[in-house]
Amino acid sequence: MRIITRSGSSVPASDHADWQSILAASFRDAGSLLEYLQLSPELIAGDAIKAAVKQFPVLVPPGYAALMKPGDPRDPLLLQVLPRADENQQVEAYVPDPLAEKHSNARQGIIHKYQGRALMLATGGCAINCRYCFRRHFDYSANRLGRRDWQQALEYIATDSSISELILSGGDPLMLQDDALSELISLAEAIPHLTRLRIHSRLPVVIPERITDALIRRLEMSRLNTVVVLHINHPDELTPAHKEPLNLLRNSGTWLLNQAVLLKDVNDDLMILSDLSERLFAFGITPYYLHLPDPVTGTHHFDSGDDTALRLHHQLRSTLPGYLVPQLVREIAGEPYKIPYISLTSGQ
Numbered sequence: 001m002r003i004i005t006r007s008g009s010s011v012p013a014s015d016h017a018d019w020q021s022i023l024a025a026s027f028r029d030a031g032s033l034l035e036y037l038q039l040s041p042e043l044i045a046g047d048a049i050k051a052a053v054k055q056f057p058v059l060v061p062p063g064y065a066a067l068m069k070p071g072d073p074r075d076p077l078l079l080q081v082l083p084r085a086d087e088n089q090q091v092e093a094y095v096p097d098p099l100a101e102k103h104s105n106a107r108q109g110i111i112h113k114y115q116g117r118a119l120m121l122a123t124g125g126c127a128i129n130c131r132y133c134f135r136r137h138f139d140y141s142a143n144r145l146g147r148r149d150w151q152q153a154l155e156y157i158a159t160d161s162s163i164s165e166l167i168l169s170g171g172d173p174l175m176l177q178d179d180a181l182s183e184l185i186s187l188a189e190a191i192p193h194l195t196r197l198r199i200h201s202r203l204p205v206v207i208p209e210r211i212t213d214a215l216i217r218r219l220e221m222s223r224l225n226t227v228v229v230l231h232i233n234h235p236d237e238l239t240p241a242h243k244e245p246l247n248l249l250r251n252s253g254t255w256l257l258n259q260a261v262l263l264k265d266v267n268d269d270l271m272i273l274s275d276l277s278e279r280l281f282a283f284g285i286t287p288y289y290l291h292l293p294d295p296v297t298g299t300h301h302f303d304s305g306d307d308t309a310l311r312l313h314h315q316l317r318s319t320l321p322g323y324l325v326p327q328l329v330r331e332i333a334g335e336p337y338k339i340p341y342i343s344l345t346s347g348q
């Protein structure tokens with residue numbers, strides 16, 4: 001199989017269009033990604049970039065790369081995945097664990113931050129490595145859960161009847177194969193006080209083939225109300241090829257929400273954010289959160305600043321119907337919920 005790019009050239013994926021074969025054909029070094037995009041290798045020259053890649057490797061699925069504009073070093077999808085020398089700068093207030101998740105690590109693989117919800121790190125792997133990732137320094141080795149550990153990890157939730165929602169996160173929980181995911185859902189369904197299952201994933205966006213028939217069927221038959229929170233930052237990430245798989249997911253009875261991160265030079269622009277909300281809605285996805293980026297070491301260059309965020313959010317509210325305006329939020333360690341950022345004045 002070859003994936004056709006927007007320029008008409010093609011990129012190899014595999015002979016089988018299953019999601020794992022596509023994932024296996026991902027770009028794993030920035031040089032070949034730049035060559036594919038007809039861009040100069042000078043963009044990644046230097047020891048600082050080598051150090052950044054060593055710390056957080058490059059991973060870009062071929063279909064996602066195919067959506068980037070060849071010859072454009074400022075392409076908003078490329079900027080999300082291309083390592084930069086800035087990642088090595090030490091900037092005050094940027095730390096490896098800004099959300100202090102290690103203090104909410106109730107037990108191996110379980111994070112319990114908020115009332116009524118607990119998060120399980122179902123896997124440490126992702127289908128794409130986003131340079132702004134808030135868990136890029138997370139100690140997955142200390143939180144690795146094998147399939148045999150799930151039951152024990154879920155004991156924590158089973159013994160706390162105040163928890164009604166299980167959040168599967170990671171990494172990306174849809175990196176689990178369908179049979180494994182099905183087993184995990186069954187374990188969750190066996191906990192009587194759980195009523196909701198939420199899955200946070202970027203996989204349906206970067207490899208829409210991940211939305212398999214088996215996944216749809218399993219979600220459809222679950223006794224839990226299911227929610228999939230997609231992580232889509234730019235309207236170019238949603239194409240006609242996503243329409244059918246996302247429709248199938250939605251028709252399984254699954255709520256589709258989106259949380260985007262406000263990223264400098266990627267989406268910190270009124271037209272882009274407005275287009276993103278419109279396109280999400282056209283694909284049956286509710287724009288839910290627009291996150292201010294977390295102050296994670298190595299990601300400061302993605303921060304547009306609070307003033308820009310407030311101004312853009314005010315403009316969005318002035319432009320779109322309320323149901324298309326995501327909540328602008330910041331997560332602050334120790335707070336009982338994500339903190340809404342609201343501009344009350346038109347001057348913001």
Ligand code: SF4
Nearest residue numbers: 126129130133171202
């Ligand atoms: S998919 Fe999510 S967890 Fe994985 S690298 Fe991207 S932002 Fe981080």
